[in-house]
Amino acid sequence: xxxxxxxxxxxxxxxxxxxMLNCSNAIAQAGPGDExxxxxxxxxxxxxxxxxSPLDQINKDNVGHLHVAWIHHGGDLAGGMQETPIVIDGxxxxxxxxxxxxxxxxxxxxxxxxxxxxxxxxxxxxxxPPFSRGVTVGRxxxxxxxxxxxxxxxxxxxGDEIWSIQLTDYNKDCASCIxxxxxxxxxxxxxxxxxxxxxASAGKIYGVNxxxxxxxxxxxxxxxxxxxxxxxxxxRYGGGGAWLPGTYDAASDTVFYGTANPAANSWGEDRKGDxxxxxxxxxxxxxxxxxxxxxxxIEHDLWDYDSAYEALLIDRNGKKLLVHLNKSGFVFVMxxxxxxxxxxxxxxxxxNFAKGxxxxxxxxxxxxxxxxxxxxxxxxxxxxxxxxxxGAYNPKTGLWYTNVLELCDSGIPxxxxxxxxxxxxxxxxxxxxxxxxxxxxPAGRLDARDPVTGKRKWTYEVDLPLLGSVLTxxxxxxxxxxxxxxxxxxxxxxxxxxxxFNTGSGLRSGIVSYAVDGKQYILVPSGRGxxxxxLLPSLFPEMSDVPGAxxxxxxxxx
Amino acid sequence: xxxxxxxxxxxxxxxxxxxxxxxxxxxxxxxSQLFQEKQCAYCHGxxxxxxxxxxxxxxxxAAYIFETxxxxxxxxxxxxxxxxxxxxxxxxWQATAYIMSLSKP
Numbered sequence: 001x002x003x004x005x006x007x008x009x010x011x012x013x014x015x016x017x018x019x020m021l022n023c024s025n026a027i028a029q030a031g032p033g034d035e036x037x038x039x040x041x042x043x044x045x046x047x048x049x050x051x052x053s054p055l056d057q058i059n060k061d062n063v064g065h066l067h068v069a070w071i072h073h074g075g076d077l078a079g080g081m082q083e084t085p086i087v088i089d090g091x092x093x094x095x096x097x098x099x100x101x102x103x104x105x106x107x108x109x110x111x112x113x114x115x116x117x118x119x120x121x122x123x124x125x126x127x128x129p130p131f132s133r134g135v136t137v138g139r140x141x142x143x144x145x146x147x148x149x150x151x152x153x154x155x156x157x158x159g160d161e162i163w164s165i166q167l168t169d170y171n172k173d174c175a176s177c178i179x180x181x182x183x184x185x186x187x188x189x190x191x192x193x194x195x196x197x198x199x200a201s202a203g204k205i206y207g208v209n210x211x212x213x214x215x216x217x218x219x220x221x222x223x224x225x226x227x228x229x230x231x232x233x234x235x236r237y238g239g240g241g242a243w244l245p246g247t248y249d250a251a252s253d254t255v256f257y258g259t260a261n262p263a264a265n266s267w268g269e270d271r272k273g274d275x276x277x278x279x280x281x282x283x284x285x286x287x288x289x290x291x292x293x294x295x296x297x298i299e300h301d302l303w304d305y306d307s308a309y310e311a312l313l314i315d316r317n318g319k320k321l322l323v324h325l326n327k328s329g330f331v332f333v334m335x336x337x338x339x340x341x342x343x344x345x346x347x348x349x350x351x352n353f354a355k356g357x358x359x360x361x362x363x364x365x366x367x368x369x370x371x372x373x374x375x376x377x378x379x380x381x382x383x384x385x386x387x388x389x390x391g392a393y394n395p396k397t398g399l400w401y402t403n404v405l406e407l408c409d410s411g412i413p414x415x416x417x418x419x420x421x422x423x424x425x426x427x428x429x430x431x432x433x434x435x436x437x438x439x440x441x442p443a444g445r446l447d448a449r450d451p452v453t454g455k456r457k458w459t460y461e462v463d464l465p466l467l468g469s470v471l472t473x474x475x476x477x478x479x480x481x482x483x484x485x486x487x488x489x490x491x492x493x494x495x496x497x498x499x500x501f502n503t504g505s506g507l508r509s510g511i512v513s514y515a516v517d518g519k520q521y522i523l524v525p526s527g528r529g530x531x532x533x534x535l536l537p538s539l540f541p542e543m544s545d546v547p548g549a550x551x552x553x554x555x556x557x558x
Numbered sequence: 559x560x561x562x563x564x565x566x567x568x569x570x571x572x573x574x575x576x577x578x579x580x581x582x583x584x585x586x587x588x589x590s591q592l593f594q595e596k597q598c599a600y601c602h603g604x605x606x607x608x609x610x611x612x613x614x615x616x617x618x619x620a621a622y623i624f625e626t627x628x629x630x631x632x633x634x635x636x637x638x639x640x641x642x643x644x645x646x647x648x649x650x651w652q653a654t655a656y657i658m659s660l661s662k663p
Contacts, residue, residue, distance in 0.1 A: 077634050077635050078632045078634070078635060078636065078637040079635070079637070080635050124630050124639065124640045125630075125639050125640050125641070125643075125644060126639055127600075127639055128637070129632070129637035421644060422596070422644060423639065423644060424596070424639040424641070424644070425595075425596050425597055425644075426597045426600055428597055428600070431594055432599075432604060433597070433599065433600065433604075434603075434604060505635075506635075527635070528634075528635040529635050533635070534601060534609060534610070534635075534636060535600065535601060535608070535609050536609065537609040538603050538607075538608040538609040544609065546635075547634055547635070548634035548635030548636070549635075
């Protein structure tokens with residue numbers, strides 16, 4: 001009886017095909033980076049830190065036809081747009097500047113709800129206006145990190161507050177103990193890192209129950225060890241902290257976080273020793289905060305070379321690797337299970353803090369330490385060989401796309417007294433401090449490189465600091481923005497510029513892609529803000545007149 | 559105290575007869591030391607010649623500078639932090655004296 005069976009088979013076949021088409025740009029889920037293709041559910045989209053969207057409806061052939069679908073204005077301009085928005089099932093969860101969270105319809109840009117956070121008035125005294133790198137969504141809640149050191153959970157459907165806790169000692173002994181980045185969510189544990197370093201305090205990483213807000217554990221990034229920190233006072237205000245979101249590896253149940261530099265930046269006379277766990281990549285258990293292993297990338301740092309940046313989880317030739325850019329410009333390629341080194345390679349061309357870093361041991365070769373009381377010239381500058389804006393890895397091209405800065409800084413190391421009420425006093429540990437261009441070299445590049453060997457395939461050079469996070473897609477495209485407001489789409493294989501658009505304000509945010517109702521969108525948060533955008537116009541005057549904004553711009557095809 | 563009331567209070571304080579002698583060399587020297595110690599040069603550049611320029615201007619007024627340092631100020635994407643309570647009023651006047659000394663004569 002073939003008729004009915006054939007009929008049923010046909011119905012099932014059609015239903016399956018329909019389901020596939022409903023998965024908008026139905027991508028065969030081939031491997032890491034491809035999961036949940038229509039959404040941007042996590043800070044780096046997937047847990048491996050790649051900032052890769054497998055969507056390919058927008059591709060090299062048609063990206064030139066991108067047009068604006070809608071624009072959303074978020075409100076407060078001060079601080080700009082530094083977030084990476086989250087997009088889940090047609091809803092965007094966005095945080096503008098430091099205090100306004102909104103849920104926005106991803107098709108139309110219309111707001112569904114918003115929640116304004118009233119910040120501690122002390123935030124008016126801090127060195128930067130309140131800002132945020134975004135929110136985290138999960139378990140029916142939107143988790144919000146605040147510029148006054150609180151963690152807040154909102155109802156995902158309504159934006160109403162569920163719980164709010166004061167995580168850091170903000171307002172007591174740590175005016176810079178803010179939470180500038182969204183937490184990562186592992187099961188029912190939220191993990192937050194505090195920002196400190198240049199304002200007097202010592203940073204921590206916190207594990208918080210996502211449903212109740214109860215603190216489960218704290219990890220002190222300043223190790224209590226008199227050999228590591230020669231004076232207790234220096235350790236008390238040792239800096240550290242972990243100010244960017246970490247990476248979670250489910251296979252090994254390990255969370256990776258990078259820590260910030262020791263304070264004061266250029267003055268280390270009162271903190272002789274290696275200054276653990278600053279400038280380190282930490283691997284720990286998410287439920288307990290127990291440290292599994294760590295790799296300190298810069299021992300006794302005197303240049304402000306944080307290890308806070310993203311850890312990319314990449315498998316190569318059967319090895320499970322972790323690719324990690326330190327602010328010095330050196331990329332540490334480690335084995336994920338124990339931090340042992342596969343390679344260390346320089347992404348930056350101009351460096352003099354050391355002759356190099358040994359690719360086998362990770363040791364600095366012939367350190368060039370600033371000397372107390374004597375002028376120094378340090379390359380790369382304290383902005384780093386890249387600022388915190390993230391790169392992106394494309395598994396189809398096999399290339400890591402990252403911005404690079406070629407700048408140096410100068411000053412004279414002087415003694416620095418920590419003042420916990422110096423809310424806006426930066427502990428540079430130097431006087432006459434200035435950032436300088438490298439003569440004859442464009443300050444900015446977007447490099448396309450093999451992440452393990454460092455071999456470069458193409459580059460885009462411009463004499464501007466590139467301060468936005470990169471997006472790469474299954475359409476073999478790379479999206480990157482500049483501080484004048486231009487967002488560009490590059491051919492991921494060749495670097496050819498295929499499309500550009502003037503968003504009207506500087507780009508300091510994470511560009512993302514999502515799909516809803518069968519249509520792919522590129523979402524660009526545009527809004528000048530951050531230390532870098534405020535200070536670097538002294539070297540790049542064309543950045544001075546860029547206006548502020550708090551804008552989300554969605555692009556699509558017809 | 560509301561923001562508006564505080565502002566009115568500050569402006570009242572900054573009446574001409576209440577403003578100290580900002581051309582006093584000791585005031586200017588003390589202000590320049592504060593400028594260094596508090597890393598004002600980070601945003602304003604060495605000698606006020608940086609991205610948020612203070613040097614060589616002809617539009618700055620003492621009361622406005624005092625109020626900006628004490629209360630902070632927001633303009634578009636940029637925000638000056640508030641130093642009230644972190645610096646004493648005397649110190650804020652010293653910083654004001656130094657900044658006024660950077661203006662065009």
